[in-house]
Amino acid sequence: MTSSKSLNFFLAALFLATLIVALNWPLNPIYGGDVEWYLKIFQGDIQDVIQPFSGRIFFPFLAGMAHYIFGIDAEHSFLFITIAALYLLFLCLAVVLKKILPFSLMLAPLLFMPYFAGISSEYLLPDAFFLFSSTLFFVFLFYNQEIPALLTLFFMFLTRESIILFGLIFLCLSIYKGKRMLALGTFFIIAISIFVTGQINSLGIPNAHNLQSFLYFALKIPYYFFNNVLGISLWSNTLANCDPIYNFALPSWLPLGSIERVGSCGFMPEAMLATFVALLTLLGIMPVVIFYLIRRNFQEIFRRLPFWFIVTVAYGASSYLISIFVTPSAERFIGYAASAFILTVPFLMREFLKINRNLLIKLSAIHMSLAWLPFVLRLAGWDYAATLQIFIIVIAIAAYLYTFYLLKGALVQGGRQALAP
Numbered sequence: 154m155t156s157s158k159s160l161n162f163f164l165a166a167l168f169l170a171t172l173i174v175a176l177n178w179p180l181n182p183i184y185g186g187d188v189e190w191y192l193k194i195f196q197g198d199i200q201d202v203i204q205p206f207s208g209r210i211f212f213p214f215l216a217g218m219a220h221y222i223f224g225i226d227a228e229h230s231f232l233f234i235t236i237a238a239l240y241l242l243f244l245c246l247a248v249v250l251k252k253i254l255p256f257s258l259m260l261a262p263l264l265f266m267p268y269f270a271g272i273s274s275e276y277l278l279p280d281a282f283f284l285f286s287s288t289l290f291f292v293f294l295f296y297n298q299e300i301p302a303l304l305t306l307f308f309m310f311l312t313r314e315s316i317i318l319f320g321l322i323f324l325c326l327s328i329y330k331g332k333r334m335l336a337l338g339t340f341f342i343i344a345i346s347i348f349v350t351g352q353i354n355s356l357g358i359p360n361a362h363n364l365q366s367f368l369y370f371a372l373k374i375p376y377y378f379f380n381n382v383l384g385i386s387l388w389s390n391t392l393a394n395c396d397p398i399y400n401f402a403l404p405s406w407l408p409l410g411s412i413e414r415v416g417s418c419g420f421m422p423e424a425m426l427a428t429f430v431a432l433l434t435l436l437g438i439m440p441v442v443i444f445y446l447i448r449r450n451f452q453e454i455f456r457r458l459p460f461w462f463i464v465t466v467a468y469g470a471s472s473y474l475i476s477i478f479v480t481p482s483a484e485r486f487i488g489y490a491a492s493a494f495i496l497t498v499p500f501l502m503r504e505f506l507k508i509n510r511n512l513l514i515k516l517s518a519i520h521m522s523l524a525w526l527p528f529v530l531r532l533a534g535w536d537y538a539a540t541l542q543i544f545i546i547v548i549a550i551a552a553y554l555y556t557f558y559l560l561k562g563a564l565v566q567g568g569r570q571a572l573a574p
Contacts, residue, residue: 158251158257159251161257162247162250162251162254162257162260163244163247164257165247165257165258165260165261166243166244166246166247166260166264167240167243167244169243169260169261169264169265170239170240170242170243170264172265173239173264173265173269173270173273174236174239174273176270177270177273177274180232180273180274180276181274182228182231182232182274182275182276182277183275183277184277187206187278188277188278190202190203190206190207190209191206191209191212191213191216191231191277191278191279192213192227192277194206194207194209194210194213194214195213195216195217195220195227195230195231196227199353199356199357200356200357200358201357201358202356202357202358203357203358203359203360203361204354204355204357204358204359204360204366204369205314205354205360205366205369205370206357207353207354207355207356207357207358208311208314208350208351208353208354208357209279209311209312209313209314210311210353211279211308211311211312212234212279212282212283212312213231215234215282216230216231216233216234217230219233219234228277231276231277232276234276234282235272235273235276235281235282236273236276238281238282238284238285239269239272239273239281239285241285241289242281242284242285242288242492243264245285245288245289245291245292245492246260246263246264246288246492246495246496247260248292248295249291249292249295249496250263250495250496250499252295253496253499253500253503254499259499259513262437262517262520262521263495263498263499264495265521266436266437266491266524266525267524267525267527267528268435268436268488268491268524269281269491270528271488272284272488279312279313280485280488280489282312283309283312283313283489284488284489284491284492286305286308286309286312287309287468287489287492287493288492288496289305290302290305290306290309291461291464291465291468291492291493291496293305294460294461294464294465295461297461299335299338300338303335303338303339303342306320306323306339306342306346307342307345307346310342310346310347310349310350311346311349311350311353314350314354315370315479317343317346317347318471318475319467319468319471319472320339320342320343320346321343322464322467322468322471323339323464323467323468324336324339324340324343326460326463326464326467327339330460330463332460351366354366361391361392361411362389362391362392362409362410362411362412363391363410363411364409364410364412365408365410368408368409368410370479373478373479374478374479377477377478377479377480377483378477378478380424380425381424381425381428381477381478381483382425382428382477383425384420384421384422384423384424384425384426385417385418385419385420385421386417386418386419386421386424387415387416387417387418388400388415388416388417388418389412389414389415389416390411390412390413390414390415391410391411391412394418395418396418397416397417397418398416398417398418398419399416399417400414400415400416400417401414401415401416402414403415422539423539426539426542426543426546427483427484427542428477428483429542429546430527430542430545430546430549431476431483431484431487432473432476432477432483432487433523433545433546433549433550433553434523434524434526434527434545434549435484435487435488435524436473436487436488436490436491436494436524437519437520437521437523437524438516438519438520438523438552438553438556439494439495439498439520440473440490440494441553441556441557441560442498442501442502442516442556442560443466443469443470443494443497443498443501444470445556445557445560446501446502446505446506446560447466447470447501449505449564450505454466458504462497462500465493465496465497466493466497468490468493469490469492469493469494469497470490472486472487472489472490472493473487473490473494476489476490505564505565506560506563506564506565507563507564507565508563512559512563515559516556516559519552519555519556522552523548523549523552526545526548526549527545530545
């Protein structure tokens with residue numbers, strides 16, 4: 154029975170991955186932007202790559218391996234790695250979800266989401282591969298394979314340097330849970346990853362602002378907060394992204410590289426509205442389920458639930474919450490929480506909700522409708538203007554409120570016995 158159930162989950166995962174790829178076929182890559190740097194690394198021109206992209210070598214390295222082994226061009230090499238990562242991602246999720254969900258059919262609302270179609274179509278970017286890497290990390294933790302998990306963490310550093318935040322969270326959780334050897338191993342991985350990526354990063358050219366790496370990342374936080382949350386686009390003489398409505402000179406003693414003047418482009422709500430649409434719809438209702446059940450059962454979760462779950466939900470929540478601070482496209486970083494939420498939402502629901510068929514049907518319908526709403530409206534040719542974004546936000550808030558109502562009515566006080574692998 155167990156082997157039959159596993160087979161059903163794996164076949165369902167493969168079918169859904171195929172459906173996602175077919176949804177986008179034929180795939181048309183988008184050039185420009187960040188893609189330029191990954192292609193340069195693939196071609197061996199890392200000295201022409203701007204920092205910090207020059208440190209993100211692992212994804213183009215794998216594409217280079219595919220090019221060497223199969224003799225395919227750059228575009229198809231990246232395509233091969235991305236599609237393989239998508240299939241492996243779904244299989245990794247199935248490896249854990251078969252322990253949590255009773256039926257393979259329940260994979261559909263969790264995996265058949267337009268976000269996965271998006272990252273598979275933009276196959277020249279490392280998003281699908283990075284998501285697979287983080288999911289593999291969670292699978293190793295689920296099965297108590299700590300050394301492979303740490304090795305995976307190292308390669309995640311070589312894919313995106315921003316994983317250092319999660320590395321520090323993982324280190325703190327390991328110490329909190331009394332896992333001394335794991336904490337020591339994590340510290341070692343963080344230290345060696347920072348050193349290795351720093352050395353590789355130095356091969357590239359300095360960022361446009363000539364800032365030190367630490368200061369560069371620190372200044373991204375207020376810049377993207379103003380842009381993504383407040384709708385205020387900031388300007389500097391090194392960025393020159395608009396004709397500023399006002400600007401002023403900075404004191405010369407500030408260690409800000411080539412930045413001499415800063416200002417504002419004014420109120421530009423497009424990015425702000427896009428951020429809220431992504432926060433409320435990209436992952437369906439999974440964020441509201443996560444945060445509602447954790448808020449209601451926070452102490453119980455940290456006291457009793459297994460370590461893999463705490464780490465996974467911490468990664469998902471941190472990726473989701475800091476997305477507005479670290480990237481011009483919050484949607485990409487929000488999506489990095491997808492696999493963590495997919496693994497932890499069914500676990501939390503099984504643990505703290507009285508589940509019946511009626512509840513599952515309602516939650517699945519709300520989740521799928523919300524996740525697919527922006528995609529369907531764009532597909533229908535609707536102009537994705539501010540009025541439409543506000544309409545989507547209003548619909549999403551209504552869906553969240555109804556989800557709150559359903560969750561509150563299904564709460565189980567005290568929870569059930571935690572699942573062990």
